[in-house]
Amino acid sequence: MAKRIDVSGLHVYYGDFLAVEDVSMTIEPRSVTAFIGSSGCGKSTFLRTLNRMHEVTPGAYAQGKVLIDDMDIYGPDIDPVTVRGQVGMVFQKANPFPTMSIYDNVIAGARLNSRRMSRSAADDLVEESLRGANLWEEVKDRLGKPGASLSGGQQQRLCIARATAVKPSVLLMDEPCSALDPISTLAIEDLIHKLKEDYTIVIVTHNMQQAARVSDRTAFFNLAGPGKPGKLIEMGETSQMFTRPEKKETENYITGRFG
Amino acid sequence: MTTTDAPPAGPPPAGKRRIGDAVFAGLARGSGYLILLILAGVAAFLIIQAWPSLSANTVSFLGSREWEANTRENPAFGVAALAFGTVLAAAIALVIATPVAIGVALFIVYYADSRLASPLGYLVDLLAAIPSVVYGLWGIGFLAPQLVPVYEALTRYLGWIPLFAGPASNSARTMLTAGIVLAVMILPIITAMSRDVFKQVPQGHREAALAMGATRWEMIRLAVLPFGKSGVVGGAMLGLGRALGETMAVAMILSPALVISFALLKSGNQTIAAHIALQYPEATGYGVSALIAAGLVLFAITLAVNMSARYVVARGSKESR
Amino acid sequence: MSTTIRQSPEPDTDPLEARHGSLPRRFPLALLASCAAVVAGVLLAFSAFGALPWVLLTAASFTVILVTASARVEGHRHAADRLVTALVYGCFLLALAPLVSVLWTVIDNGLDRFDPYFLSVSMNGVLPSMDAGGAYHAIVGTLAITGMATLISVPIGLMCAVYLVEYAQGRIKRAITFFVDVMTGIPSIVAGLFIVALWIMLFGPGRTNGAAAALSLAVLMIPVVVRSSEEMLQLVSRDLREASYALGVPKWRTITKVVLPTSAAGLTTGIMLAIARVIGETAPLVLTAGSSAVSINWDLFDGQMMSLPVFIYSQVRMGGAVNYERAWAAALTLILIVMLLFFLARVIKYLFAPNR
Numbered sequence: 001m002a003k004r005i006d007v008s009g010l011h012v013y014y015g016d017f018l019a020v021e022d023v024s025m026t027i028e029p030r031s032v033t034a035f036i037g038s039s040g041c042g043k044s045t046f047l048r049t050l051n052r053m054h055e056v057t058p059g060a061y062a063q064g065k066v067l068i069d070d071m072d073i074y075g076p077d078i079d080p081v082t083v084r085g086q087v088g089m090v091f092q093k094a095n096p097f098p099t100m101s102i103y104d105n106v107i108a109g110a111r112l113n114s115r116r117m118s119r120s121a122a123d124d125l126v127e128e129s130l131r132g133a134n135l136w137e138e139v140k141d142r143l144g145k146p147g148a149s150l151s152g153g154q155q156q157r158l159c160i161a162r163a164t165a166v167k168p169s170v171l172l173m174d175e176p177c178s179a180l181d182p183i184s185t186l187a188i189e190d191l192i193h194k195l196k197e198d199y200t201i202v203i204v205t206h207n208m209q210q211a212a213r214v215s216d217r218t219a220f221f222n223l224a225g226p227g228k229p230g231k232l233i234e235m236g237e238t239s240q241m242f243t244r245p246e247k248k249e250t251e252n253y254i255t256g257r258f259g
Numbered sequence: 260m261t262t263t264d265a266p267p268a269g270p271p272p273a274g275k276r277r278i279g280d281a282v283f284a285g286l287a288r289g290s291g292y293l294i295l296l297i298l299a300g301v302a303a304f305l306i307i308q309a310w311p312s313l314s315a316n317t318v319s320f321l322g323s324r325e326w327e328a329n330t331r332e333n334p335a336f337g338v339a340a341l342a343f344g345t346v347l348a349a350a351i352a353l354v355i356a357t358p359v360a361i362g363v364a365l366f367i368v369y370y371a372d373s374r375l376a377s378p379l380g381y382l383v384d385l386l387a388a389i390p391s392v393v394y395g396l397w398g399i400g401f402l403a404p405q406l407v408p409v410y411e412a413l414t415r416y417l418g419w420i421p422l423f424a425g426p427a428s429n430s431a432r433t434m435l436t437a438g439i440v441l442a443v444m445i446l447p448i449i450t451a452m453s454r455d456v457f458k459q460v461p462q463g464h465r466e467a468a469l470a471m472g473a474t475r476w477e478m479i480r481l482a483v484l485p486f487g488k489s490g491v492v493g494g495a496m497l498g499l500g501r502a503l504g505e506t507m508a509v510a511m512i513l514s515p516a517l518v519i520s521f522a523l524l525k526s527g528n529q530t531i532a533a534h535i536a537l538q539y540p541e542a543t544g545y546g547v548s549a550l551i552a553a554g555l556v557l558f559a560i561t562l563a564v565n566m567s568a569r570y571v572v573a574r575g576s577k578e579s580r
Numbered sequence: 581m582s583t584t585i586r587q588s589p590e591p592d593t594d595p596l597e598a599r600h601g602s603l604p605r606r607f608p609l610a611l612l613a614s615c616a617a618v619v620a621g622v623l624l625a626f627s628a629f630g631a632l633p634w635v636l637l638t639a640a641s642f643t644v645i646l647v648t649a650s651a652r653v654e655g656h657r658h659a660a661d662r663l664v665t666a667l668v669y670g671c672f673l674l675a676l677a678p679l680v681s682v683l684w685t686v687i688d689n690g691l692d693r694f695d696p697y698f699l700s701v702s703m704n705g706v707l708p709s710m711d712a713g714g715a716y717h718a719i720v721g722t723l724a725i726t727g728m729a730t731l732i733s734v735p736i737g738l739m740c741a742v743y744l745v746e747y748a749q750g751r752i753k754r755a756i757t758f759f760v761d762v763m764t765g766i767p768s769i770v771a772g773l774f775i776v777a778l779w780i781m782l783f784g785p786g787r788t789n790g791a792a793a794a795l796s797l798a799v800l801m802i803p804v805v806v807r808s809s810e811e812m813l814q815l816v817s818r819d820l821r822e823a824s825y826a827l828g829v830p831k832w833r834t835i836t837k838v839v840l841p842t843s844a845a846g847l848t849t850g851i852m853l854a855i856a857r858v859i860g861e862t863a864p865l866v867l868t869a870g871s872s873a874v875s876i877n878w879d880l881f882d883g884q885m886m887s888l889p890v891f892i893y894s895q896v897r898m899g900g901a902v903n904y905e906r907a908w909a910a911a912l913t914l915i916l917i918v919m920l921l922f923f924l925a926r927v928i929k930y931l932f933a934p935n936r
Contacts, residue, residue, distance in 0.1 A: 056825055058749055079277065085828025095819035099841045109827035112837045159823070166827055283832035287747055290739035291756050294806070297799060298759050301766065301774045308777035362671025370668050379672070386679050388918050390860020392889040393686060393911045396896060400904060401685045405632075443678040450675070474661035497765065504767020506863035507889075511896055532769045536863050540871055547776070547785065554773040558766070565765035569758060 042230025153184025351438025452494025489575025
């Protein structure tokens with residue numbers, strides 16, 4: 001299920017402005033890759049190019065190559081909608097659909113695409129996805145309640161269940177814990193550990209302890225200079241990145257001597 | 260592909276699109292363009308249908324006052340008196356409504372209890388919900404009789420001012436009555452716009468004034484009114500546009516005559532819109548075409564007023580940002 | 581009313597103020613009450629009591645005395661503040677006066693004839709001066725014409741709003757937004773003339789019917805629907821759209837299944853207010869649907885069609901006492917319909933407000 005991602009020579013533009021310059025990397029399947037770096041260094045922008053979500057912003061486009069296993073997601077015959085079905089995404093702010101119940105939120109991917117599904121298949125998918133998101137026990141008695149009635153941490157796990165219910169091979173997470181309290185954060189981190197059995201996971205985080213706790217590999221992004229585009233500085237095993245980084249810049253950032 | 264100095268070659272060509280997306284986007288875009296088409300159509304059809312009478316007209320359309328259009332040949336009609344009446348009625352409405360609207364907006368935003376502000380605003384908005392034909396009925400059935408003695412007093416004591424020259428109409432179905440009713444009708448428009456800008460005055464500006472020991476009125480004069488000026492002006496111009504085009508209240512209240520007169524308390528004058536509504540059922544020959552020509556003039560005036568109003572409002576909101 | 585009172589007496593902080601005292605907190609209220617009483621007494625003594633002179637004279641004497649007293653005790657800056665406060669309150673009361681007056685006269689005069697008979701019979705076979713007949717045919721016409729106008733304007737207006745919020749960019753977006761604004765300012769009679777001109781070209785002169793009236797109302801209604809819908813669609817957060825896209829849902833399904841349902845209550849409110857706005861339009865209907873129909877006509881495509889506003893207008897034009905009675909009763913009917921729409925719009929907005 002999980003797939004490898006191969007990025008080569010990727011540039012991201014907002015109109016005439018080059019936001020991210022020349023990123024090449026390989027992201028391994030069944031592992032967690034963390035993107036770290038200061039605000040505005042392009043790591044979230046780059047993350048969004050992995051499922052073409054950046055195209056939602058008017059004027060944004062990418063050049064270069066992104067292979068997911070063998071599929072070139074920027075190939076001429078590739079529909080971004082199909083790509084997003086393969087590469088799911090969880091956002092900074094939990095965003096359950098306010099008009100839908102917990103149940104309907106989980107199977108929103110199928111419902112919104114008017115995919116036919118038998119009642120029992122839907123029930124099974126909801127239970128499987130909620131169990132996968134460590135949320136089933138907490139909500140199984142109130143599946144008909146609105147998704148917005150849950151706590152922040154539960155809402156975020158609901159969003160993860162919703163993303164996994166469309167059976168993607170890759171899960172992108174854009175600072176999924178930055179709006180959560182420490183206990184909810186811990187619950188999500190536990191969940192990430194469990195999910196990497198089945199998915200390729202990429203997580204953007206501002207929290208270096210979090211990157212150290214959850215990720216197998218870490219990529220450090222930084223601006224090439226004030227007003228210049230963001231770049232990938234260094235990427236490696238997390239344990240090595242946090243103890244013996246190769247670049248001075250990385251060390252400065254990790255040890256807090258930044259700027 | 261992987262060289263760092265690859266020049267930006269612009270966005271890649273859009274890939275294939277889903278049929279559903281293409282159809283839906285096409286429908287949406289079509290609806291957007293339809294708006295432009297309708298507006299262009301209004302102008303085009305009015306011009307086309309006005310042309311026969313305009314080309315057959317035997318007098319100056321813009322310069323003369325008579326209206327002899329219901330003939331099969333040699334029509335003689337002009338909008339001079341009508342255009343004058345239209346502007347006069349709207350000007351009266353504007354002069355009365357603008358100060359009151361500013362006062363109401365200030366009251367709602369800065370004087371009323373903040374919990375009451377939104378229900379009170381809603382009450383004023385209700386003024387806009389009453390149909391113009393009901394205002395007309397109220398004007399002729401209730402307001403005009405009440406105003407007869409007031410007008411008599413005005414001519415007696417202020418008759419030396421040309422505006423109040425006597426003798427006053429004994430039915431009060433005059434320009435001033437029509438103007439008062441129009442003022443009531445445009446009051447909610449000007450109030451709403453003024454209220455919106457007054458609410459947006461940055462708290463910092465207001466607190467700076469109050470911190471200097473300013474009274475509430477000084478705070479309003481120093482911080483609120485300068486900031487809200489463009490919104491008030493824009494609102495007043497939108498109100499003017501509405502007053503220029505308002506038909507029923509004038510058609511029902513005014514006892515019309517095709518004259519150019521500043522005597523607000525005497526019967527007489529007429530507006531373009533009311534003239535069209537009154538004349539249309541009896542129009543024959545070149546009549547309909549001539550009325551369409553008058554409508555074209557009204558359209559042009561209101562279009563110019565509304566466009567400048569939007570321009571003023573847009574410029575104001577850009578400055579305040 | 582306690583807001584008239586100075587909120588922060590700080591005589592120590594301002595040396596200019598130190599020389600002045602301030603009026604007691606309850607002074608304005610007490611003054612207002614005594615002015616009202618004295619003016620009433622004087623008017624009664626001259627047996628000239630009337631509501632209007634009483635209110636006006638009370639307001640004038642109150643303002644003059646308050647401002648004079650304030651100028652004496654508190655200084656001219658505070659006197660100016662008091663004067664403006666009085667004027668601002670006055671403006672608000674002045675603005676409410678016509679609302680109360682219109683509603684009162686319509687109810688007072690309209691109730692005479694407002695009964696089941698009036699609402700259920702037409703004017704067919706009734707001579708204008710006969711003490712008979714009702715507005716049923718006008719109610720039918722109003723419902724048919726406004727209904728068709730709504731059916732035309734809602735899809736166009738909504739899709740135009742979707743285009744502006746979800747698709748359009750740059751110059752074309754600014755152009756359409758601007759012209760929608762301009763279109764809201766088209767005088768209703770011009771909208772009527774537009775359809776008259778169109779109808780002459782399509783069907784020849786003198787063809788009046790309900791469909792033409794509905795089209796002219798649609799011209800007035802579309803920009804109102806666009807504006808309110810645009811506002812509502814913009815309230816739907818970007819997060820929800822992104823959540824849907826990230827699930828592999830195409831844009832059009834995201835709009836129809838996430839964006840529109842999320843803003844459904846607001847959209848409905850806006851549409852009802854738009855209906856309330858055009859249901860009372862008279863001028864375009866006089867031109868397009870005629871003003872002399874007396875019988876019940878449900879067919880939008882055949883012949884003249886009466887409507888409540890035109891009914892009021894044509895009865896007033898006839899000018900007899902019974903005609904005025906009919907006009908007032910029809911005005912009451914129309915106001916009730918409009919207020920009902922306003923009320924429903926409020927209820928929907930309240931029921932479906934976020935964080936209810």
